[in-house]
Amino acid sequence: MGRIIQNFDALAENELRRDALEIAEVGYEAINVSNALLRKLHRENNELRIDNRTYQLAGRRIFFVGVGKCAFAAAEAVEKIFGDSLAGGIALGISSGEKNALKKIEAYTGTHPLPSEVNVQATKRITEFLSGCRDNDVVIMLISGGGSTLLCSPEKPMTYLDESTLFQELTARGATIQDINTVRKHISHARGGGLARAAYPAEIVSLVVSDVPGNDMEFISSGPTIKDNSTVADAEKILAHYGIELSAHITFIETPKEEKYFERVNNILFLSNRDALLAMQNEAVRRGYQVEIADDHIAGEARDLGRAIIEKLHATASKTALLYAGESTVTLGDSSGRGGRNQEMALAALEDIRDGELLLPFASDGHDNTDNAGAISDALSNAHARTHNLSVKEYLDEHRSYDFFSETDDALHTGYTESNVSDLIIALKK
Numbered sequence: 553m554g555r556i557i558q559n560f561d562a563l564a565e566n567e568l569r570r571d572a573l574e575i576a577e578v579g580y581e582a583i584n585v586s587n588a589l590l591r592k593l594h595r596e597n598n599e600l601r602i603d604n605r606t607y608q609l610a611g612r613r614i615f616f617v618g619v620g621k622c623a624f625a626a627a628e629a630v631e632k633i634f635g636d637s638l639a640g641g642i643a644l645g646i647s648s649g650e651k652n653a654l655k656k657i658e659a660y661t662g663t664h665p666l667p668s669e670v671n672v673q674a675t676k677r678i679t680e681f682l683s684g685c686r687d688n689d690v691v692i693m694l695i696s697g698g699g700s701t702l703l704c705s706p707e708k709p710m711t712y713l714d715e716s717t718l719f720q721e722l723t724a725r726g727a728t729i730q731d732i733n734t735v736r737k738h739i740s741h742a743r744g745g746g747l748a749r750a751a752y753p754a755e756i757v758s759l760v761v762s763d764v765p766g767n768d769m770e771f772i773s774s775g776p777t778i779k780d781n782s783t784v785a786d787a788e789k790i791l792a793h794y795g796i797e798l799s800a801h802i803t804f805i806e807t808p809k810e811e812k813y814f815e816r817v818n819n820i821l822f823l824s825n826r827d828a829l830l831a832m833q834n835e836a837v838r839r840g841y842q843v844e845i846a847d848d849h850i851a852g853e854a855r856d857l858g859r860a861i862i863e864k865l866h867a868t869a870s871k872t873a874l875l876y877a878g879e880s881t882v883t884l885g886d887s888s889g890r891g892g893r894n895q896e897m898a899l900a901a902l903e904d905i906r907d908g909e910l911l912l913p914f915a916s917d918g919h920d921n922t923d924n925a926g927a928i929s930d931a932l933s934n935a936h937a938r939t940h941n942l943s944v945k946e947y948l949d950e951h952r953s954y955d956f957f958s959e960t961d962d963a964l965h966t967g968y969t970e971s972n973v974s975d976l977i978i979a980l981k982k
Contacts, residue, residue, distance in 0.1 A: 556580040558965045571839050572912045572978050575832045582831035583823055583971040585622040589629035603820045613689045616641030620696030620773055621917050622761050625970040627657045642681050644674045644702050667704035667712040675705045675742050685754035697763030697972035699773025703742040710803040725794045726883035733774040737807055738787040744780035744807030752813050759822035763972045765849030765878040767824050779814045780807035825877035825973040832875055841873035850878030854893040855900035862901045865909050865979045876977035889952035892920030894975055898929035899953040902944045907931045908982035916973045918966035925964040927957040936960035
């Protein structure tokens with residue numbers, strides 16, 4: 553079987569790098585959604601077992617709806633599991649590669665990180681599809697990161713362009729994913745419990761792949777199957793907090809609060825960064841490292857976190873591995889060059905990293921706001937920068953981490969992994 557890291561051999565210039573890359577490979581494998589579904593969903597005769605719960609299937613129609621970066625991989629696995637028993641379904645995902653043909657499930661490729669009219673029409677198709685469900689039906693949903701952008705269903709006169717502007721303003725001001733998704737819940741009919749309402753009165757099994765630090769399912773893809781605890785007033789307060797003025801087209805929507813829509817919904821945390829962290833821990837131990845899972849919901853400015861992790865690594869003993877997961881932020885100033893939070897973290901760490909130390913932050917979906925998944929920060933990276941006469945400070949000040957690591961050839965390439973459990977970070981000491 554081929555490696556997930558496409559440029560593994562080119563990057564593995566020494567033993568420390570090879571260790572880091574092998575650990576990252578194991579992390580990626582642990583969050584393979586298709587394999588996890590085949591492993592965790594047990595169908596025998598007329599029973600389906602998931603997460604120690606059994607569902608009777610006799611005489612019932614079975615549907616599938618997948619939304620997010622994992623949707624297509626999940627759709628293929630669900631068709632394998634249910635075969636002709638599957639009555640139909642829809643997968644709305646993101647992909648740049650060729651997909652295997654689906655037999656029972658309609659596939660729609662949306663845009664990300666900004667919404668489009670394609671997303672609006674695909675979301676409309678999903679809600680129409682779910683509105684045909686009856687009380688004896690079972691709907692298996694796979695909700696994963698990226699679903700917030702995909703599930704774009706604004707109230708007129710608001711459009712996807714207004715949402716794009718709002719999202720970009722929040723991101724530029726360093727808003728947390730919780731704040732961003734609280735706002736997004738209230739500008740789409742499909743988020744904040746909207747899909748649960750659309751599928752009512754069917755029974756819903758919602759398998760949630762978490763990309764949100766802390767795994768609060770209410771914020772993963774803006775919680776389309778989960779009762780929302782926030783209100784329009786909360787969304788308005790968040791925009792005021794970040795100093796964002798509302799345009800005349802912004803139209804807020806209150807999320808469904810009626811209990812009846814959620815009484816037959818079972819939300820299951822299906823995969824999270826802990827699955828990746830535990831697998832990486834085992835691999836690092838196997839390679840002789842003393843391992844600490846230092847933080848599974850890291851947050852803050854990417855450059856500050858990179859420096860802090862390296863400072864902690866300085867104080868550790870030889871043959872130490874520190875593992876982190878979460879989602880940092882990059883607050884843009886006047887300069888806003890190409891980059892991603894993982895690459896910015898790696899670039900900031902280069903200022904302080906020592907011989908025999910390594911930092912590898914990478915996106916679990918393989919796309920760190922660019923076609924790079926992340927980057928390696930170590931003595932070799934500094935040597936490559938000197939060869940190309942690159943200034944770490946200059947590129948960091950201009951938020952041009954993508955340009956920097958593309959030039960030094962220290963960026964990680966995976967393509968879309970069709971999984972998403974937040975960012976993962978490996979710090980090693982020789």
